[in-house]
Amino acid sequence: MEKSQVTAQLMKELREKTGAGISDIKKALEEAKGDTARAVEIIERKLGGSADKRAGRETTVGIVESYIHSNNRLGVLVELFSETDFVARNPLFKELAHDIALHIAAMRPIYLSYDAVQRDQWEAQKERFLEEIKILNKPADIIEQIIDGKLKAYFGAYCLLEQPFVKDQDKTVGKILNESIGRFGENINIGRFVRLEM
DSSP states (O other): OOGGGOOHHHHHHHHHHHOOOHHHHHHHHHHTTTOHHHHHHHHHHHHHTTHHHHTTSOOOEEEEEEEEOTTSSEEEEEEEEESOHHHHTOHHHHHHHHHHHHHHHHHOOOBSSGGGSOHHHHHHHHHHHHHHHGGGOOOHHHHHHHHHHHHHHHHHTTBGGGSEETTEEEEEHHHHHHHHHHHHTSOOEEEEEEEEEO
16 A cells, blocks of 8 residues: 555544554554555554563553443443553543453453462362373373363463453453553553452
């Protein structure tokens, strides 16, 4: 796509869709030769990679978002933190928090991440898997790899950051969060969450 074909309207649409900066949008459109779907992929790939650089930054402000299902018998509260009030007040940040609350309502996570799983629960499940695969007569290092994979699959189903995102099953909640870190240019963390159902 030639630079002259990058219209203000197209850039505005992509900015609203991705939250990326104007220069990132312009470069992505040029690289994608005007294909907006491909430009979105380029932006998300680029911005998602910047999450690692911001991971250590302190997140001290944010919002509490709620989701109440239409039957009023299911509700969720979730904390979403950012570095600045400027980001916390952004409508796209609120939309992200709402999507995470919606995900929690639908997918029923128990833990935020693997680190939140209690050690005794992890070890008890490890013992169960060890009993199951003893009969395979595999070398110890292979057994350890199998058990590690089984533990991550088992607890991953209950860990919010590891679950496939309810609105895009090709990405985990953790991946969505990393892309958002890139989009907003700040570290973002999920705090506490609670799911209540009658």
